[in-house]
Amino acid sequence: MKRFVIRLLSFLAIVLVLDRGFGLAMKYLQNHAKGGYVGHHNYILHYANEDILIFGSSRAIHHYNPQIIEDCLGMSCYNCGQDGNGIVLFYGWWQMIKERYQPKMIIYDVNPSFDLLLGEDNSKYLGWLRSEYDNEDVKKVIEDIDPTEKCKMLSMMYCYNSKFLQNIIDYVHPLFKISSNGYLPLMGEMDKMKVRERKEKTKYVFDSQKLKFLELLIKETKERGIKLIFVASPIWYGKTNAQFEPLCDLCNKQGIPFYNFSNDTSYVHHNEFFKDGNHLNAHGANAFTSDFIRCIEQQ
Amino acid sequence: MIYNSFLFLVCFPLIFLFYYLIPSRYKKGRNYFLLVVSYILYINWEPVYALILLCVTGITFLSALKIESNRKHAKQTLIIGVILGLIPLLFYKYFNFINEQVYTLLSLIGLRYELHGLNWAVPVGISFFTFQAIGYVWDVYYKRIEAERDFATYALFISFFPSILSGPINKASLVIPQLKNLRPYFDYNKAVEGLRMILWGMFMKVVVADRMGLYVDTVLSNYMNYTGVTCLAASVFYTIQIYGDFAGYSLMAIGVGKTLGFELTENFRRPYFAVSVTDFWHRWHISLSTWLKDYVYIPLGGSRCSKWRNYWNIFVTFLVSGIWHGANWTFIVWGIWHGLFQIIEKMLGQQKCNYGWLGKCIKIFTTFLMVNFAWIFFRMPTLGDACGVISRIFDTNLPMTFFSDSITTMFFMVLGLMIILFKEIIDEFYPALMERFARPVWLRWGGQILILSLILLAGVLGSDQFIYANF
Numbered sequence: 001m002k003r004f005v006i007r008l009l010s011f012l013a014i015v016l017v018l019d020r021g022f023g024l025a026m027k028y029l030q031n032h033a034k035g036g037y038v039g040h041h042n043y044i045l046h047y048a049n050e051d052i053l054i055f056g057s058s059r060a061i062h063h064y065n066p067q068i069i070e071d072c073l074g075m076s077c078y079n080c081g082q083d084g085n086g087i088v089l090f091y092g093w094w095q096m097i098k099e100r101y102q103p104k105m106i107i108y109d110v111n112p113s114f115d116l117l118l119g120e121d122n123s124k125y126l127g128w129l130r131s132e133y134d135n136e137d138v139k140k141v142i143e144d145i146d147p148t149e150k151c152k153m154l155s156m157m158y159c160y161n162s163k164f165l166q167n168i169i170d171y172v173h174p175l176f177k178i179s180s181n182g183y184l185p186l187m188g189e190m191d192k193m194k195v196r197e198r199k200e201k202t203k204y205v206f207d208s209q210k211l212k213f214l215e216l217l218i219k220e221t222k223e224r225g226i227k228l229i230f231v232a233s234p235i236w237y238g239k240t241n242a243q244f245e246p247l248c249d250l251c252n253k254q255g256i257p258f259y260n261f262s263n264d265t266s267y268v269h270h271n272e273f274f275k276d277g278n279h280l281n282a283h284g285a286n287a288f289t290s291d292f293i294r295c296i297e298q299q
Numbered sequence: 300m301i302y303n304s305f306l307f308l309v310c311f312p313l314i315f316l317f318y319y320l321i322p323s324r325y326k327k328g329r330n331y332f333l334l335v336v337s338y339i340l341y342i343n344w345e346p347v348y349a350l351i352l353l354c355v356t357g358i359t360f361l362s363a364l365k366i367e368s369n370r371k372h373a374k375q376t377l378i379i380g381v382i383l384g385l386i387p388l389l390f391y392k393y394f395n396f397i398n399e400q401v402y403t404l405l406s407l408i409g410l411r412y413e414l415h416g417l418n419w420a421v422p423v424g425i426s427f428f429t430f431q432a433i434g435y436v437w438d439v440y441y442k443r444i445e446a447e448r449d450f451a452t453y454a455l456f457i458s459f460f461p462s463i464l465s466g467p468i469n470k471a472s473l474v475i476p477q478l479k480n481l482r483p484y485f486d487y488n489k490a491v492e493g494l495r496m497i498l499w500g501m502f503m504k505v506v507v508a509d510r511m512g513l514y515v516d517t518v519l520s521n522y523m524n525y526t527g528v529t530c531l532a533a534s535v536f537y538t539i540q541i542y543g544d545f546a547g548y549s550l551m552a553i554g555v556g557k558t559l560g561f562e563l564t565e566n567f568r569r570p571y572f573a574v575s576v577t578d579f580w581h582r583w584h585i586s587l588s589t590w591l592k593d594y595v596y597i598p599l600g601g602s603r604c605s606k607w608r609n610y611w612n613i614f615v616t617f618l619v620s621g622i623w624h625g626a627n628w629t630f631i632v633w634g635i636w637h638g639l640f641q642i643i644e645k646m647l648g649q650q651k652c653n654y655g656w657l658g659k660c661i662k663i664f665t666t667f668l669m670v671n672f673a674w675i676f677f678r679m680p681t682l683g684d685a686c687g688v689i690s691r692i693f694d695t696n697l698p699m700t701f702f703s704d705s706i707t708t709m710f711f712m713v714l715g716l717m718i719i720l721f722k723e724i725i726d727e728f729y730p731a732l733m734e735r736f737a738r739p740v741w742l743r744w745g746g747q748i749l750i751l752s753l754i755l756l757a758g759v760l761g762s763d764q765f766i767y768a769n770f
Contacts (some may be wrong), residue, residue, distance in 0.1 A: 001320065014744070019752075152305070157755035
C-alpha cells in the first residue's frame with residue numbers, strides 16, 4: 001500500500017508541475033495572440049474603449065456592421081459578438097469591461113437559446129471566462145454557474161480546456177483576422193441545404209439563471225447611465241414572440257428598448273439577405289444595421 | 300455514480316481510503332461498508348428507487364433459497380421469482396410503450412380507451428441489476444451455484460456501485476466468492492491496473508465519445524439540413540461515440556472494482572475489429588451477450604437442434620436484446636437487424652474468417668458497415684428518422700459536400716480517434732509490442748501523463764451522461 005501511495009503521489013506531483021508550466025505557457029500565448037478569436041477576446045477585455053459595444057452570439061458578430069453605426073451615430077463602435085455564447089459570457093465580460101471604462105451604449109442581440117431558454121448546462125458558456133478566473137467578479141459568475149468549478153480551476157490545463165489549440169493558432173498564425181471593429185461578415189449566397197421549416201414550440205421553459213444575469217446587466221448599466229438596447233435580429237425562419245416573453249416583461253418594467261426584427265416580413269424567407277437559416281450575409285447585415293439605426297434615430 | 304462527474308472525483312478517493320482503513324480481519328465490515336456506500340450512491344439518484352432495488356434483491360434472494368430447499372417445485376418457484384423480479388422493469392420501462400401500442404391496435408377496430416402514460420423516470424440501472432438478479436436465480440435453478448444465505452453479501456452483489464449503473468452484468472459465480480473470502484486485503488498490481496483502466500476509460504469517454512457527440516448531435520438532430528456525406532460521417536462518428544461511451548464506462552467500472560480488489564466481467568474486446576456480426580457479439584457488451592446466450596439462447600435449444608430451429612433461436616435472442624435496450628421500435632429493428640445478419644452468416648458459413656489478411660480487412664470493413672447502419676436505428680428517435688438518415692446517405696441528388704465543424708473540434712476528434720485506433724491496433728494485432736512499450740517506466744508514465752493531460756485539455760468535461768445509463 002505504501003508503495004502504491006508513494007508512486008501515486010509522485011505521478012500527481014509530475015502532473016502538477018506540468019499543469020502549472022502548461023498554464024503559464026498558455027497564458028503567455030493568449031496575451032500575445034496576433035488575431036483570431038483569442039485576439040478578439042483580448043481586445044474586448046483589455047483594450048476596447050469604443051462608445052458603443054455590441055454583445056451577442058454569432059448572430060451579433062455577423063449581423064451588425066459597426067462602420068454603419070459609427071457613420072450614422074457619430075460614435076465609435078466595436079462588435080464583441082462571440083459564437084455560441086450568450087448572457088453568461090457577456091455578463092462575465094461586462095464585469096471586466098466596467099472596471100476599465102464606461103461605454104455610452106450597449107447593443108445586446110438576444111438569441112433565446114443562449115439568453116433566455118433553459119438549456120442542458122450553462123457551464124458550456126464558461127469556456128472564454130475560465131482563463132479570466134483571477135478576476136474576483138468573473139470568479140463569482142463562474143462559481144454561480146457551477147460551484148464545483150472552484151475545485152476544477154485548481155488545474156491550469158482545465159482553464160484552457162478546448163481552447164489550447166485556438167491559443168496556439170492565434171499566436172502562431174491566426175486563420176482569420178477579425179476586422180478592426182470586431183465585425184465578421186458572412187460572404188456568399190444562401191445555402192438552401194441548411195434551411196428547413198421548423199415547428200415552433202408552443203410552450204417554453206425559461207432559465208432563471210440567465211434571466212438573473214440579464215436583470216443584473218440591466219441594473220448595472222442603468223446605475224452607470226449606460227444606454228442598453230436589446231435587439232432580436234432577423235432570422236430566415238422567423239420566430240414567435242412567446243420566446244421573448246420574459247425579456248419583454250423585463251424591458252417594459254425597466255424602460256429598456258427592445259427591437260424585435262425576428263418576424264420582420266422584409267427579412268423572413270428572403271434568401272438574398274441570408275447565408276443560412278440563422279445568419280444574415282454581408283448584404284443582409286448592412287441592410288439590417290441601417291434599418292436598426294433608423295429605429296434608434298427615430299426614438 | 301457517473302464516473303466523469305465531479306462527485307466521483309471527490310467520492311472515490313474517500314471510498315478508497317475508508318475501505319482500506321478497515322483492517323483485513325474485518326472482511327464482513329468491508330462488505331457492509333461497500334453495501335452502505337452502494338445504497339447511498341443509489342439513493343443519491345432518487346431515494347424511492349432504492350426500494351425497487353431492495354425489492355428485486357429480496358425477491359430473487361428468497362426465490363433462490365426456495366429453489367434450493369424445495370427442488371420438487373423448483374421450476375414453479377423459478378417462474379414466479381423471474382416474473383416478480385421482472386415486474387418493476389416491465390412496468391417502468393415498457394408500460395408507456397405497451398400502452399401506446401395497445402391503444403393504436405384498439406383504435407384500428409374503433410375502440411379508443413386510453414390509459415394515462417407514466418411520467419416517471421426509469422430507475423437508473425434497472426435493466427442491469429434486474430438481469431444480474433434473474434441470472435443468479437437461474438444459476439441456482441441450474442445448480443451452477445449454491446444459493447447465497449447471507450442477505451448482505453447478496454445485496455452487495457446486486458447493488459455493487461461500480462457496475463450498477465451500466466454493468467457489466469456480473470455473474471454470481473464470479474463476484475460472490477470474491478465478496479465472501481477470495482480477495483486479498485490490497486493487491487498493488489490490481490490497484491495500479493485499475494487506475495490505468497479508469498484513466499483510459501475516462502479518455503475514451505470524455506475525449507473521444509463526448510467530442511464525437513458534439514458533431515453527431517449537431518448533424519443527426521437536424522439531418523434533413525445536411526448532405527448524405529455528412530449524415531454518413533455522423534453515423535460513423537456515432538459508431539465511435541457509442542463505443543467510446545460504453546466501453547469507456549465499462550473500463551472505468553472494472554477499474555474501480557480492481558482498485559477495491561475485485562475482478563468484474565470483461566465487457567469489450569475491440570469490437571470494431573470483428574470479422575462478422577457474430578464475432579462482433581463476442582466482443583461487444585460481452586456480459587449481456589453471455590447473459591442472453593446462457594438464459595435465452597441455450598434454454599431455447601441453442602445450436603443443438605435443427606438448422607431452422609437454431610436460426611429461430613438466434614432471431615429470438617436478438618429480438619430480446621433489442622427489447623432490453625429500450626421500449627421503442629427502433630431498438631427492436633436494431634435487434635432484428637443483428638439477428639438476421641447472424642443467421643445469414645451462419646447460412647453462408649461466414650462467421651469466422653478463413654481468408655488471408657486482405658480478406659480479413661474486407662470482412663472487418665463490411666462488418667463495420669453493417670454494424671454502423673444498425674446503429675442509425677439505435678440512435679434515431681423514430682423509425683421514420685432512421686430511414687430518413689439512411690435515404691439521405693444514399694440520395695445521389697444531394698451534393699457531395701461535408702459539413703466540417705470548427706477546426707478545433709475536428710482536430711480534437713481526429714486526435715482522439717488516432718490515439719484510440721493506435722492502441723486498439725496494437726492490442727489486437729501486436730499485443731507483445733504493448734508489453735514492450737509498458738516496460739520502461741518513463742514511457743509508461745509518459746503515456747499516462749499524456750492521456751491525463753489530454754483529458755484536461757481536450758475532454759468535454761461538462762457532459763455528465765452516459766448513453767447506456769438510459770437503459
